[in-house]
Amino acid sequence: MNQATYNQQLLYFLGQSPTPFHAVAAMKRTLEANGFQPLVEHESWDLQPAGRYYIERNGSSLIAFVQGSDPAEETGIRLMGAHTDSPCLKVKPQPEITRKGYYQLGVEVYGGALLNPWFDRDLSIAGKVVYRDKEGDLRRALVDFEQPVAVVPSLAIHLDREANKNRSVNPQTDIPPLVFLSHQSRETDFRKLLAESNKDIEGEVLDFDLYFYDCQPAGIVGLYGEFIASARLDNLLSCNAGLSAIVESDNRATCILVCNDHEEVGSVSATGAQGPMLKQLLARLIPDPETRYRALRRSLLISTDNAHGVHPNYSDKHDGNHGPVLNGGPVIKINANQRYATNAETAGIFRNLCQVNDIPVQTFVNRTDMGCGSTIGPLTAAETGIPTLDVGVPTFAMHSIRELAGSEDAHRLYQVLRAFCNTPDSFVIGLAEGK
Numbered sequence: 366m367n368q369a370t371y372n373q374q375l376l377y378f379l380g381q382s383p384t385p386f387h388a389v390a391a392m393k394r395t396l397e398a399n400g401f402q403p404l405v406e407h408e409s410w411d412l413q414p415a416g417r418y419y420i421e422r423n424g425s426s427l428i429a430f431v432q433g434s435d436p437a438e439e440t441g442i443r444l445m446g447a448h449t450d451s452p453c454l455k456v457k458p459q460p461e462i463t464r465k466g467y468y469q470l471g472v473e474v475y476g477g478a479l480l481n482p483w484f485d486r487d488l489s490i491a492g493k494v495v496y497r498d499k500e501g502d503l504r505r506a507l508v509d510f511e512q513p514v515a516v517v518p519s520l521a522i523h524l525d526r527e528a529n530k531n532r533s534v535n536p537q538t539d540i541p542p543l544v545f546l547s548h549q550s551r552e553t554d555f556r557k558l559l560a561e562s563n564k565d566i567e568g569e570v571l572d573f574d575l576y577f578y579d580c581q582p583a584g585i586v587g588l589y590g591e592f593i594a595s596a597r598l599d600n601l602l603s604c605n606a607g608l609s610a611i612v613e614s615d616n617r618a619t620c621i622l623v624c625n626d627h628e629e630v631g632s633v634s635a636t637g638a639q640g641p642m643l644k645q646l647l648a649r650l651i652p653d654p655e656t657r658y659r660a661l662r663r664s665l666l667i668s669t670d671n672a673h674g675v676h677p678n679y680s681d682k683h684d685g686n687h688g689p690v691l692n693g694g695p696v697i698k699i700n701a702n703q704r705y706a707t708n709a710e711t712a713g714i715f716r717n718l719c720q721v722n723d724i725p726v727q728t729f730v731n732r733t734d735m736g737c738g739s740t741i742g743p744l745t746a747a748e749t750g751i752p753t754l755d756v757g758v759p760t761f762a763m764h765s766i767r768e769l770a771g772s773e774d775a776h777r778l779y780q781v782l783r784a785f786c787n788t789p790d791s792f793v794i795g796l797a798e799g800k
Contacts, residue, residue, distance in 0.1 A: 371775065371779055375593070375775055376583045379583040379601055379602075380582055382597065383491040383596075384493075385424075385449035385450045386424045386425050386492060386493045386574070387509065388425075388449045389421055389449060389624070392604065392608055392624065393419065393427070395612065401417040401612075404420050405420075406420055406645075410649060414432055416431070418430055422635060423626065423635070425449055425626035426626045426642060427624045429621070429622045430611075430619065430650065431611065431621075431786075432650070434617055435617050437618075437619045438656050438660045438663070440617070441663030441791035442620070442664040442751075443620045443621070443665065444664060444666040445607040445623070445667050445785070446623045446666055447603035447607055447668075447669050448603075449601070449604060449626050453475050453478060454473070454576065455472060455475045456471075457470070457472060461555055466546060467545075468543075468544050468545050468553060469544060471541050472542065472577065480536065481532075482762075486580075486581070488517070488542055488578065489509070489513055489514055490509075490577055491507075491509035491578060492507075492508060493505060493507055493508070496560070496569055496570045499567065503571075506563070507565070510562065512580070515542035515577065516543055517539075517540050517541075556573075557570075579767060581596075581767065583595030591771060592769050593771070593775060594767055596766055596767055598770050599764065599768060600669070603671070605779075608622060610782035613786070614787060623638075623643055643748065661750060661751050664751050665714060665752050665754075665792040667753075667756060668706060668740050668742030670740040670742075670757045671770070672698055673759070674759030674771075675690060682735070687729050689759040691760075691769070691774065693771075693774075694727055695727070695777055695778050696726075696728065696758070697715060697727070697729070697755075698740075698754075699755075705740060706742035706746045706753035706754060711754035715756060718784060721784075722780060724780055740755050742754070752792065757778075759774060
């Protein structure tokens with residue numbers, strides 16, 4: 366797939382995925398179109414060599430896998446990890462706020478969001494709803510208002526003359542989005558509003574996981590089209606790269622794509638990277654413990670999560686020798702304190718894979734006097750014992766409502782992951798006397 370085609374596919378995927386639930390639904394459509402069969406976790410499985418399958422949990426986490434035709438204990442397993450969630454504003458369970466004649470919705474901040482960019486944006490609402498239908502059965506539905514239904518207006522500079530110097534945002538009082546002018550004839554119960562506004566809900570809304578998102582679509586920007594601008598590049602860009610790679614697997618080696626929810630809030634959940642989902646899948650994929658352990662020691666997990674590109678206006682925030690540039694290629698992420706799971710062996714394997722496939726590669730290390738974020742990489746490595754490294758596409762404005770990446774880098778990440786899925790050899794480095 367060439368770069369232009371790939372980027373158009375990525376933009377479409379981003380537009381289809383305002384929440385983790387919608388991202389998983391979009392990935393399922395692509396998987397099924399490419400021969401992957403859904404599996405239900407509470408049923409028995411009959412896995413076949415060269416079979417293609419996927420499972421999901423909570424509608425927000427997904428694992429797709431190819432049961433390789435070659436024995437996994439000989440080839441190892443190629444694993445790719447990413448996450449479906451992004452920092453945002455989540456609607457509270459009882460969100461209704463009526464104040465000064467305006468109807469607003471109370472929100473929680475999900476993850477480490479940059480809050481200032483959320484002001485003065487055309488916002489919509491999407492997510493999952495659980496409702497009781499007319500027969501009394503519990504149902505769930507994905508909802509998306511699609512159109513702008515809310516805004517968080519800024520306070521005019523005339524009322525805050527220091528706004529450009531030291532304005533801070535109080536997440537409780539400053540960011541409840543404005544939805545409409547309250548009026549006696551208008552419904553104010555949010556659950557009833559949901560049911561009235563979404564044709565897929567035919568009954569009484571009981572609960573929901575709903576999020577605000579920016580209606581501005583993803584796009585290619587820059588005078589020469591060198592950048593991709595979008596919400597949720599962290600980390601749907603990586604989900605899409607892994608998805609595109611696994612559907613192009615040659616089915617020889619066993620390949621797994623893990624897209625976990627809840628990375629942005631610590632990954633401790635039934636669907637997060639520190640939960641049991643992947644371990645349980647591996648146990649069912651290779652039931653015999655000895656065979657499974659042998660396979661895992663020949664395996665490699667590439668944890669793909671965006672990296673910090675060196676910002677031209679803030680270059681002093683980077684180590685002078687480790688400032689990845691946009692469109693400079695995928696970035697190997699390293700941290701001495703294991704906030705990233707990369708070590709010399711796993712980095713060497715990835716660097717070699719890039720060189721063999723003529724893909725440029727970069728390295729990121731935080732300034733020693735600054736803290737470092739983390740990823741699903743160390744958590745998954747600790748849970749499974751699989752050799753792991755962390756890589757990502759260099760990005761600006763990470764955790765903003767709109768992020769920026771290079772239009773060449775997304776395609777390059779897909780290319781190296783595709784090569785990874787179709788490499789026939791196991792990932793074992795012989796260290797004794799250079800063997």
